[in-house]
Amino acid sequence: MKQKIVIKVTVNGPKSRSKSLQIAVGFSGVESAGLGGQDKSQIEVVGDGVDAVELTNRLRKKVGYAEIVSVAAVGEKKEEKKPEAVVQPVLWSMYGGGVPQTYIHPIHPPNYYQDPSCSIM
Structure with missing residues (x-):
């Protein structure tokens, strides 16, 4: 169950704010942490x-x-x-009036001809 915890911490400056946030984020189960309150002295932890x-x-x-x-x-x-949404295929007529037609050529694996008289193979 996710919960939001608000903890009031005495902060003397940005260094102690940073340290308290690092401790909160490093705690197991914490997903996010941030500063709150008017004077940024509260840590809001969600986890x-x-x-x-x-x-x-x-x-x-x-x-x-x-x-x-x-x-x-x-x-x-x-x-x-x-x-x-149900996807319906678009069908084009073969002799469409003014609609460009495309044909997709199938790709076949290369068929190498092996010459029995070849001395390299």
Whole structure:
């Protein structure tokens, strides 16, 4: 089940933001991660089977203060099944009036003639 996890992290600058994103992306089950919030202090992680508590603990050890803001299931949109269009072949008359006619020549494998008097073969 896909879920969206939002974690608030204290960031001191672009280096700590980058480090926290690298940790989030490297975590198992994460499909995408990005920054959110007004001051870009929240990490939004989307993934399948991601352990939010373990991810938060890892961020606390490596970056600093981290707190889980929300965990929500992401519903997958069901695509409407469209009926497939039936392909009908176009038939041209052999003596079509003004319609260019093409003929596709069949390709046969080369037939090499082996001369019994040839000394090379």
